[in-house]
Amino acid sequence: MAKTSANGSARAPRRKDGLSREVIIQSAIELLDGGGERALTLRALTIHLSTGYGAIYHHVADKDDLLATATDEIFARVLTGAVIDTDPRENLRHLALGLFDAIDAHPWVAAELSRQPWRPVLLDFYESIAGLLDALDVPERARFDATGTFMSYVLGDAVKNAATARHLADSGMDRAAFLGAAATQWAEVNPGKYPFVHAAVSQLRDHNDREQFLAGVDIFLAGIAALR
Amino acid sequence: MAKTSANGSARAPRRKDGLSREVIIQSAIELLDGGGERALTLRALTIHLSTGYGAIYHHVADKDDLLATATDEIFARVLTGAVIDTDPRENLRHLALGLFDAIDAHPWVAAELSRQPWRPVLLDFYESIAGLLDALDVPERARFDATGTFMSYVLGDAVKNAATARHLADSGMDRAAFLGAAATQWAEVNPGKYPFVHAAVSQLRDHNDREQFLAGVDIFLAGIAALR
DNA sequence: TCCCCATTGGATTGCCACTCCAAAAACGTT
DNA sequence: AACGTTTTTGGAGTGGCAATCCAATGGGGA
Numbered sequence: 120m121a122k123t124s125a126n127g128s129a130r131a132p133r134r135k136d137g138l139s140r141e142v143i144i145q146s147a148i149e150l151l152d153g154g155g156e157r158a159l160t161l162r163a164l165t166i167h168l169s170t171g172y173g174a175i176y177h178h179v180a181d182k183d184d185l186l187a188t189a190t191d192e193i194f195a196r197v198l199t200g201a202v203i204d205t206d207p208r209e210n211l212r213h214l215a216l217g218l219f220d221a222i223d224a225h226p227w228v229a230a231e232l233s234r235q236p237w238r239p240v241l242l243d244f245y246e247s248i249a250g251l252l253d254a255l256d257v258p259e260r261a262r263f264d265a266t267g268t269f270m271s272y273v274l275g276d277a278v279k280n281a282a283t284a285r286h287l288a289d290s291g292m293d294r295a296a297f298l299g300a301a302a303t304q305w306a307e308v309n310p311g312k313y314p315f316v317h318a319a320v321s322q323l324r325d326h327n328d329r330e331q332f333l334a335g336v337d338i339f340l341a342g343i344a345a346l347r
Numbered sequence: 348m349a350k351t352s353a354n355g356s357a358r359a360p361r362r363k364d365g366l367s368r369e370v371i372i373q374s375a376i377e378l379l380d381g382g383g384e385r386a387l388t389l390r391a392l393t394i395h396l397s398t399g400y401g402a403i404y405h406h407v408a409d410k411d412d413l414l415a416t417a418t419d420e421i422f423a424r425v426l427t428g429a430v431i432d433t434d435p436r437e438n439l440r441h442l443a444l445g446l447f448d449a450i451d452a453h454p455w456v457a458a459e460l461s462r463q464p465w466r467p468v469l470l471d472f473y474e475s476i477a478g479l480l481d482a483l484d485v486p487e488r489a490r491f492d493a494t495g496t497f498m499s500y501v502l503g504d505a506v507k508n509a510a511t512a513r514h515l516a517d518s519g520m521d522r523a524a525f526l527g528a529a530a531t532q533w534a535e536v537n538p539g540k541y542p543f544v545h546a547a548v549s550q551l552r553d554h555n556d557r558e559q560f561l562a563g564v565d566i567f568l569a570g571i572a573a574l575r
Numbered sequence: 576t577c578c579c580c581a582t583t584g585g586a587t588t589g590c591c592a593c594t595c596c597a598a599a600a601a602c603g604t605t
Numbered sequence: 606a607a608c609g610t611t612t613t614t615g616g617a618g619t620g621g622c623a624a625t626c627c628a629a630t631g632g633g634g635a
Contacts, residue, residue, distance in 0.1 A: 172624075173625090174583045181624075230461055232461075236511065237514070246540075246542075249543030265562075266547075267563070272496065275501075275502055275503015276503065279461075308470070316474050319477065334489075338493060338574070339567065346566070399616050400594085401615055
């Protein structure tokens with residue numbers, strides 16, 4: 120498909136305002152961030168890029184390709200922004216938070232993630248986590264399980280959080296109103312049948328998803344320390 | 348809408364072969380189990396039930412309602428089949444495995460779960476988990492976080508696993524072929540850039556998702572013990 | 576200069592969820 | 606048992622979507 124001349128120069132761009140795979144993905148991300156998964160329609164894309172279907176489908180295989188690549192792009196951004204800490208635990212926390220915040224900022228990634236959980240970009244995260252666990256003296260045979268476990272928790276909690284955020288946005292409530300309503304609703308739950316849920320209501324009122332996420336990260340880190 | 352006579356008798360059923368919400372949900376689950384999310388179309392439902400659109404929409408609000416209720420039904424089945432152990436740890440493992448196996452058997456639940464993570468049925472699981480953590484002497488302030496963390500890991504890993512299974516089914520490969528292909532592919536990964544992933548290949552070959560899931564549960568349990 | 580083919584735009588196709596309505600079946604009342 | 610009412614049913618119709626198809630355009634190499 121791509122024709123490269125003998126002198127090795129890249130194929131010349133066709134038009135000044137030329138459409139490209141990158142531009143299309145960028146637009147797709149904008150649409151997704153703006154209005155969620157439902158907002159990404161091919162029709163909306165043609166309008167946003169003032170072009171036609173044919174032009175888009177020339178650069179992109181189909182909508183799945185579009186969604187998958189957009190998701191890759193989000194994860195790639197997390198990677199480039201990753202911080203290097205001297206303390207492996209702190210580094211793991213930062214890595215986890217990076218993923219959590221990215222999915223929180225782009226909730227549509229969550230849906231795509233549960234559709235395709237094995238994108239190549241994630242390999243870099245597995246590699247980083249495994250390396251940090253090695254630095255924590257986790258023995259090799261346990262490292263494999265621990266890496267997957269850590270990723271499952273991080274992505275699982277981020278997805279849950281993103282879905283909640285999406286639900287919030289759809290219902291037009293803000294965070295406080297939603298938590299208040301949920302707390303009230305849960306408070307009415309039959310205390311006899313659900314004593315622990317009932318007792319949790321008070322904590323729900325001033326509850327911070329990000330902090331709870333980090334608390335979970337620390338539970339896993341404590342559990343992993345026991346593997347040594 | 349419902350008219351209840353003064354003597355309190357319920358409204359009589361309409362037809363012998365009567366369509367009902369339950370029958371429709373049942374059919375939906377059959378279609379979903381048979382061919383995944385794509386297989387559930389209203390058209391397919393009308394054929395499967397030999398009826399029309401109107402009849403179905405009389406009992407069900409829309410497709411989301413259908414999917415949500417079908418998901419509830421799967422979780423409800425897990426609840427009824429739940430085992431009670433004397434050892435809280437063992438009980439947590441059984442609870443987790445019940446969810447894992449259910450999502451493994453009905454992979455379409457995963458997608459719905461990341462769309463609506465707060466269905467009322469899940470309250471029962473939160474309650475059970477919180478109760479078991481209490482039995483493990485997890486202090487109350489930590490119990491709230493730990494319960495959510497556990498659920499996030501369990502559902503997150505189950506969703507990841509289900510997506511893999513779905514991917515497997517779509518590509519027509521069996522488990523062994525897929526793992527072999529993945530291991531081969533990963534083996535080719537640049538060992539310099541991905542030393543830990545490269546080292547993990549050997550473990551991938553005889554890797555059991557269910558066992559790895561349980562290993563993760565144990566990491567969590569070990570981490571919980573540190574909270575005491 | 577001229578031709579080739581990468582690139583483009585949009586009409587068209589086919590599938591889908593969902594609506595609407597008229598007919599049929601059961602019910603309650605007398 | 607007859608009748609009006611309400612519930613339930615089937616399917617034609619609507620609008621929106623992803624994806625295909627094809628004719629037109631124009632840039633760059635020969």
